[in-house]
Amino acid sequence: MAAVVLTGAGAYALTAGEPAPPAQSGTARVDRGDVATAVATTGSLEPAQTRTLGFATDGTVTVVGVRAGDQVETGQVLAEIDATEARERVDDAREALAEAEDALAEAEAALDGGSGTCAVSATGTAAVVPVALTGGTTPTPGPNPTASPSPSPSGQPSTSPSPSRSVVPPAPSQPSRSSPPASPGSTARPGGGSVPGGGASPDCGGARGADAVLAARQRVTSAELALAEAEDQLAGTKITAPIGGKVLSVAGAVGAEVTARQTFVSLADVAGMQVSADFPEADAGHLAAGLSATVTLANRPGEEFAARVVRVSPVGAVDGDMVRYGAVFAFEEVPTDLLVGQSASIRVRTSEVTGVLRVPSTAVRGDGTVLVRTAAGDETRAVQVGLRGDQHTEIKSGLIEGDEIVIAGA
Incomplete structure (x- = not known):
């Protein structure tokens, strides 16, 4: 037992003092190519546009006529409701419009077929049209016309003014017929009578006639609007597809009672499928519309699809202790058989230089040096770096193409 212990202790003494083997390293050649930085996240597929449709x-x-998952074309009828009441409303509205148009025609005919002394202005008010006077007397223009003096039997001219359209009174010694005296504030009519207020408007009902025409026109306008609304409701008893796409959901079956504007069918344009994703604020600051991206789908491993950033939300959303910003990506060529809502991984190139001298990023040390392998041995060399990418780092000076460098820890 003691021998075994001594042997174990001796073995420990022999191995404890040996230095650890050096970490393995590899080499790489300095070459020319692209250097890029990127941010990555996961998102989901969504249609470029969706429509919610109702009656x-x-x-x-x-x-x-459809169910969820069906592909439809623009203009295709998707569902219908009973249109009996809607048709009746259209018929009633058409009858009301016809009656209103007849009433308007009658009002216009009554106005035009009167004494011929009234016309309707563009504003719907009556305008007076001058008429020829009978009895050989012509009115004198002007606000206060007077008759010319005429001699009397005694040879003395009469100079007293008279109202417009007056008749010269005969001399006292010569009785004759004359028009009845006009009341104050009135104008004598030819052949007798006067117009109250001194106006020249004959009694043709002009104001009342114009009002009747205006009311009839308003009635026609209201009837036209009612008919248009009824026709829209009749057309709305059918749901037709405004765009081609895939049906996402149908809210009811035959026999169901629905209300106006209630969503019954939802439709998506899957031909314009896009990717929606959220980025933490540290990465979102590097995003901009037009940047190129690569999308991989969970159900298609090994395939990559080119895309680009089309929109970055300017407003972030709080997610726990982190603020995230949404972004939308459009495929350069939309893959076939995509599923709405399926997951996708996105990698966005935020910065990129092309055709530059580069080395693997792991070859550049923290102090800005690289280890170059030469025939005389490895030597440390300071370099000037440019863009530091995820896989490569741009070298502006200190190396030439073809140099062999050591990659620590490779």
Whole structure:
């Protein structure tokens, strides 16, 4: 037993003082190529546009022509409800419009077929049209026309003014017929009578007629609007696809009662599928629209699909102790048979230089030196670095293409 213990102790003494074997290292050649920095995350696929569709009026579902997962074309009928009441509303609205148009025609005919002395202005008000006067008397223009003096039997001219359209009174010694005296503030009419207030508007009902026409026109306009609304509701008894795409969901079956504007079918444009992902704020600051990216899908291992950044959210969302920013990526060529919501990995190139002298990033030490292997042995050489990428680092000076360098820990 003692011999065994001594032997073990001796073996320990022999091995304890040996230096540890040096870490293995490898070499690489300085070459020319691309250097890039990148950020990566995971996201999910979503359609470029989605539509939620419903009926324009309440009703009972009579036709459901699709189900979730179906591919549809633009204009295809997806579902219908009973349109009986909607058709009746359209018929009633058309009858109301016809009646309103007839009433307008009658009002216009009544206005035009009167004494011919009234016209309707563009504003719907009556305008007075001058008429020819009978009895040989012509009105004198002006606000206060007067008759010319005429001689009397005694040879003395009469100078007293008279209202417009007045008749010269006969001399007292010569009785004759004359128009009745006009009341104050009125104008004599030819052949007798006067217009209250001194106006020249004959009694053709111009104001009342214009009001009737205006009211009739308003009634026609209201009836036209009601008909348009009823026709829209009739058209809305069918749901048609506004875009081609895939049906995501159907909210009911035949016989279900639905209300207006309730979502019944949701539709997605899967031909424009894109990737949505969130990035921590440290990485999001390097993102910008137009940057290139690579997408890999969980159900297609080993395949990479080119994409680009199309939008970066300017507002972050708090996720625990971290703030994350959303970004959207568009495929350069959309793969076939994509599934809405499936997961995807995204790697975005945030900076890139091409055709530069480069070395593996692990070959550059923290103090900016590299170990170069030469025929005389390994030597440490200071270098000037440019862009530090995830895999390679740009070398601006200190090395030439073809130099062999040591990669520590390789």
